[in-house]
Amino acid sequence: MYRSHVLVCGGTGCTSSGSVKIIESLQAEIKKNGLGTEVSVVQTGCHGLCALGPIVIIYPEATFYAMVTDEDIPEIVSEHLLKGRIVTRLLYKEMVTDDGIKSLNETDFYKKQHRIALRNCGVINPENIDEYIGTSGYEALGKVLTEYSPDQVVQTILDSGLRGRGGGGFPTGLKWKLAKANDADQKYVCCNADEGDPGAFMDRSVLEGDPHVVIEAMAIAGYAIGATQGYVYVRAEYPIAVERLEIAIKQAREYGLLGKNIFNSGFDFDVDIRLGAGAFVCGEETALMTSIEGNRGEPRPRPPFPAQKGLFQKPTILNNVETYANIPQIILNGAEWFSSMGTEKSKGTKVFALGGKINNTGLVEIPMGTTLREVIDEIGGGVPNGKKFKAAQTGGPSGGCIPAEHFDIKIDYDNLISIGSMMGSGGLIVMDEDNCMVDIAKFFLEFTVEESCGKCTPCRIGTKRLYEMLEKITEGNGTMEDLTKMEELCYYIKENALCGLGQTAPNPVLSTLHFFKDEYVAHVIDKKCPAGVCKSLLSFVIEADKCKGCTLCARVCPNGAIIGKVKEAHTIDLNKCIKCGACIEKCKFNAIFKK
């Protein structure tokens, strides 16, 4: 047995900042110090604080080391593991107080979080089924197979009030109930792990940190609706998630937790993986199933709904990874436990991926009803560099912006829709005064134009026209009439597009038009970009009084657009200037500005 566990984050974020090398060095150094039989190094999933990776946590002290480098390893081993002295300089700064060291759970980032879907992420080794079982894994499956009827399972999920975490927010229990009611010789359980929203990565994190929870939940769903086969549709861009899921499925089969006659109950269930090639539209349920069938991933009209005719024309349920991650806990703790959290119509918790202009970039899980202010200012540590918060974007390319005036909104499905945004899969991108809202809308439209599958006209042509109008505005050629036309087109696309992708694609435009119309007007009438982002509307100027003639800017200018002699004020040749901003970054006297 080991007296100490050294947990190293092996999520995608920390892996890309070098955690694999850190694990190797730790093991070598521990061996060198003769601690091989006392200290165990465990690769875990994501802890959420991706901004501070690579992360190393040492138990039993629960010491949280942030931004650990390879060079720090000998010190950690010889000081902490050998002599028991915490290496204070590497500690997560939030934990260090005047009175000593506070626990990780008391830091602002973790204090208000409530981890259900992420409860094992960063705690267990995802490649070891025993560790999952050690945290009550597969107990829920055992419970339903031996104690519950399929109807009881469906009723429990219905009573819990769980709603789909992938974006739509459809009641999960109802989905199961509908699929259960349809008789068929074969039914299917699918898991949507085709997480495509820019900035959202909670599904990846669950698959990387706790893959067994998804397998267990899918088996429970299979029992509930009468399906014997499950498919996880996961994007090929998630190699670590795919690998860990493969390992998990193999281990579950070896233990008989997948396969024939599970727990001697007579229930058979197995899971296979299908890799998506990364088309955004394949996250839409009908397109996803078409893709699993081996066809080109295009959506089809509904009805028939998947619960009636889904995969291979058989009744099918399709839930998102995060939705599944809640299921075993609901079974073990009861529907009432789950529905006691959250707001009236949105129960439980939601995972958000914090990104953009925020100090603590990462993954957080909060009870529904937490305010945006708490998420951004307290958990997220606020906007960096003393800049002013302008808006938060939720729901990715299907969602909208929440401006500062709604900073105290309680986050749940219905509140977000009421102000023209949506929960989406939980990407939360923070924008400050330096972000241009027209440019943001253009960014998302560019994405949907790229990702539109082209099957229906409103989406294929409509989003393209919308994008062109936005381009025209950001180049300073827009008219007020364009704004009216744009809004009209938005509603047209929403009403006529075939699937969720097209129906929600205009949301970023509508929401920015609604809350930030003055910025659009500034682009159209004043030919100015107030945030200083849209290059066509900017010019770079050197203030002669402030310029000391140090020549630094002239030397960094990639296009030779800055002219001037040493110790004399420089000027910018606007015909040559490509507005890259390199000069502003380098100027030590703040003499260069955009106008």
Place this chain on the structure above:
Amino acid sequence: MKSLEELKAIREKMQGQIGIRSESSDQTRVVVGMATCGIASGARPVLTALSDAVQSKGLNNVSVTQTGCIGLCQFEPIVEVLEPGKDKVTYVKMTPEKAQEVVEQHLIRGHVVSKYTIAEVIG
């Protein structure tokens, strides 16, 4: 695996080991002095003996950690037991065998092993 009992057996075996990764304020802390003086007088086997015993007995409310020098180097290895709401108990001149006894008597049954405490040994 075909029965819930088998699942339970794995769970119980793993819980003792994973329990080390929990963090709660009502835990009993067992702290072993592991400065140069402690290590030199044999604190390392004491630490591992304590840690193994705590995990094999499944004492999830107990965490075994290290600390530096307490300043009583001639009495090392020193083990301190800090239970929430109780006075600190300091055991001195510990061995792995004595540590086993402390786990059995003190941590499981709640009886302080007086003969090894600093008050008894120093007099």
